[in-house]
Amino acid sequence: MPPTEIRTGHRLARVLAVVAVAVVAVSLLTRWLAYRREIATPGIAPPWWLQYFDVNTEMNLPTWFAGGLLVVTGVVTLVVAALHRPTHPRVARFLGLLGVGLLALSLDELTGLHERLGGVVDSGLHFTWVLPGLALAAVALVLLVRGLRAVSPADRRPFLLAAVLFFTGALVLETVSGQVLLAHGDRAGYLLVTAAEELLEMLGVVVALYAVLRLVRSSRDDAGWRLSPA
Secondary structure (H helix, E strand, O other): OOOEEEOOHHHHHHHHHHHHHHHHHHHHHHHHHHHHHHHHOOOOOOOOOHHHHOOOOOOOHHHHHHHHHHHHHHHHHHHHHHHHOOOOHHHHHHHHHHHHHHHHHHHHHHHOHHHHOOOEOOOOOOEOOHHHHHHHHHHHHHHHHHHHHHOOHHHHHHHHHHHHHHHHHHHHHHHHHHHHHHHHOOOHHHHHHHHHHHHHHHHHHHHHHHHHHOOEEEEEEOOEEEEEEO
C-alpha cells in the first residue's frame, strides 16, 4: 500500500499540555488542603502526601514529570537531528545543540543542581543562581537565533514561542518569586508565582517538542514505520 503519513505532534502536545496543567493544579490543591489543615490544627506537621505533589519540593511527581519531559524532548531532538544530518547539516547542528541543552536541563531538573548553588539572598535578583542562569540564557538565545536561520520561517515560530515560555518561567518568574518570598513568606502569592513559573517551563518544553516534531515525518507502509526529514 502507498505510504500513509502520520502526524501526531499536535495531539501529543495537547495531551502533554493538559498533563502539565493537571500536575500544577494538583500541587496547588494539595498546598491549599495542607493550609486548611494547618488553620484547623495550628502547629500540626505538614501532611505526608504534600511532599509528593508540591512543585516547590524536589524529587517528587512534578520533578519527575518535568525532568522526564526534558529527557524525552532531548532524545527526540537528537534523533531528528540525525535524520537531518545527510540532507540538512545546518538544521542538524542546530537540533544537536538543542538536544544536548535539553538533556543538560533534565539533569539539573532531576538533581536540583541550581538550587544547590545557593538559596535566597538579600539582593536584587534574590536567588544566587539567577546570575549564572542569565548568562547561560543569553548564550542559549544567541545560539537559538543563529540556529533558527536554518529553519523555515513557519517552523521558527514554535521554537521562539517555546523559548519565550521557558525563559519567562525559568528566569523572570523565578526572580519575582524570590522577591515575593522575601516580602510575604511562603504564602499564597509565592505559591501562585512558583506554580506559574513551573507551568511556563513545562509548557515551553512541550512547545519545543512540538516544534521538533514538525521537522520530521512519520509514515507507514507495507514495510512498517518510516521516519524522514520534513
